[in-house]
Amino acid sequence: MRTDQPLPPVGGLRPDVHTGKVALVTGGGTGIGRATALDLAAGGASVVICGRRPEPLAEAAKEIEALGGSCVTLSADIREESHVTTVVDRALDAFGRIDVLVNNAGGQFSAPAEEISPGGWRAVHRLAVEATWAMTREVARRAMIPRRSGAVFFIAFSPRRGIPGFAHAASARAAVENLAAGLSLEWSRYGIRTVCVAPGTIATGGLDDHYTPEDRERWERSVPLGRLGRPEDVSGLISFLASPQGSYITGTTVVVDGGADAWGAGHPVPDVPHHLTTPDSSPNKDNP
Numbered sequence: 001m002r003t004d005q006p007l008p009p010v011g012g013l014r015p016d017v018h019t020g021k022v023a024l025v026t027g028g029g030t031g032i033g034r035a036t037a038l039d040l041a042a043g044g045a046s047v048v049i050c051g052r053r054p055e056p057l058a059e060a061a062k063e064i065e066a067l068g069g070s071c072v073t074l075s076a077d078i079r080e081e082s083h084v085t086t087v088v089d090r091a092l093d094a095f096g097r098i099d100v101l102v103n104n105a106g107g108q109f110s111a112p113a114e115e116i117s118p119g120g121w122r123a124v125h126r127l128a129v130e131a132t133w134a135m136t137r138e139v140a141r142r143a144m145i146p147r148r149s150g151a152v153f154f155i156a157f158s159p160r161r162g163i164p165g166f167a168h169a170a171s172a173r174a175a176v177e178n179l180a181a182g183l184s185l186e187w188s189r190y191g192i193r194t195v196c197v198a199p200g201t202i203a204t205g206g207l208d209d210h211y212t213p214e215d216r217e218r219w220e221r222s223v224p225l226g227r228l229g230r231p232e233d234v235s236g237l238i239s240f241l242a243s244p245q246g247s248y249i250t251g252t253t254v255v256v257d258g259g260a261d262a263w264g265a266g267h268p269v270p271d272v273p274h275h276l277t278t279p280d281s282s283p284n285k286d287n288p
């Protein structure tokens with residue numbers, strides 16, 4: 001199984017599983033966000049995607065429309081509160097409701113902890129925690145609490161206990177994991193589910209652009225299943241969690257990482273049989 005083979009949208013879910021729903025995906029023009037927007041649209045959801053650059057958003061919208069879906073794009077920097085308000089205004093103007101929020105936008109740089117300046121720390125937490133909270137609060141207050149329903153997703157990191165070079169980013173993601181849990185205690189009464197999804201290393205353009213092939217190889221070696229993840233490994237999970245089949249899941253973190261979080265530091269990663277990592281020799285090609 002290779003990471004350059006995308007999975008088809010929707011996976012095993014019914015093609016009308018999200019019909020009538022509206023989903024807002026931050027950072028929906030690229031990588032995991034794009035795959036998530038496509039999966040939700042392929043299941044029948046109308047989708048709103050935002051990000052700072054208009055070009056990737058327009059490309060993703062074209063793909064969604066090619067699937068027969070509806071998509072609204074908005075160029076916005078979610079670190080600015082006024083942009084958050086505008087995104088929600090636009091989504092409600094276009095579709096009248098928001099049922100699913102995927103807080104996907106995020107990013108960081110890799111640096112030894114002692115070299116992260118206060119400004120660098122703040123920049124990462126501002127996006128991963130503060131902007132995520134601003135968006136979540138705005139969507140909950142204006143779209144979900146009044147309707148007494150909704151599903152909010154947060155993206156964290158696996159391994160979950162810390163990643164060398166990512167002290168700022170891993171601690172920020174720990175905050176959103178805790179936020180998902182805490183909000184479930186407060187917002188279940190409104191019918192709102194809050195779930196954190198913790199991907200391991202996923203082969204996206206963002207990963208290629210910001211990390212070296214050596215980083216990538218090192219991460220790949222630390223995965224018990226022997227490969228990096230695909231964006232669709234994450235988006236398929238979110239699509240399931242957003243569906244009626246996921247409706248009893250809230251307040252928790254679901255890890256999608258090829259076993260990386262289960263790996264005990266200090267032990268060699270278990271050998272993966274060759275047939276599990278190559279595309280054509282899988283024992284069951286229909287169920288890779």
Ligand SMILES: CCCCC/C=C/C(=O)SCCNC(=O)CCNC(=O)[C@H](O)C(C)(C)COP(=O)(O)OP(=O)(O)OC[C@H]1O[C@@H](n2cnc3c(N)ncnc32)[C@H](O)[C@@H]1OP(=O)(O)O
Binds near residue numbers: 120123
């Ligand atoms: C094993 C699992 C691994 C998990 C792997 C995860 C992979 C991914 O997440 S892939 C997605 C990748 N995409 C990105 O990471 C996006 C790229 N990153 C960024 O855009 C920035 O890092 C950002 C998120 C911090 C953007 O912030 P912004 O406010 O635009 O940045 P500024 O240039 O204004 O700088 C603010 C502040 O941060 C310091 N800084 C920025 N880059 C670095 C760096 N490479 N090294 C050290 N410090 C950096 C910068 O110096 C500023 O600090 P002060 O000067 O002290 O104010």
Ligand SMILES: NC(=O)C1=CN([C@@H]2O[C@H](COP(=O)(O)OP(=O)(O)OC[C@H]3O[C@@H](n4cnc5c(N)ncnc54)[C@H](OP(=O)(O)O)[C@@H]3O)[C@@H](O)[C@H]2O)C=CC1
Binds near residue numbers: 105204
């Ligand atoms: N790839 C991986 O291995 C992993 C990724 N993650 C996380 O998953 C998420 C998606 O990552 P991935 O798809 O790999 O990376 P990308 O870099 O492709 O995705 C990040 C997206 O967020 C958008 N974005 C960034 N900053 C802002 C902002 N201030 N306002 C609005 N949108 C913004 C970007 O668009 P634009 O630049 O145009 O604003 C981009 O579309 C991120 O939070 C990432 O940290 C978590 C675990 C592992």
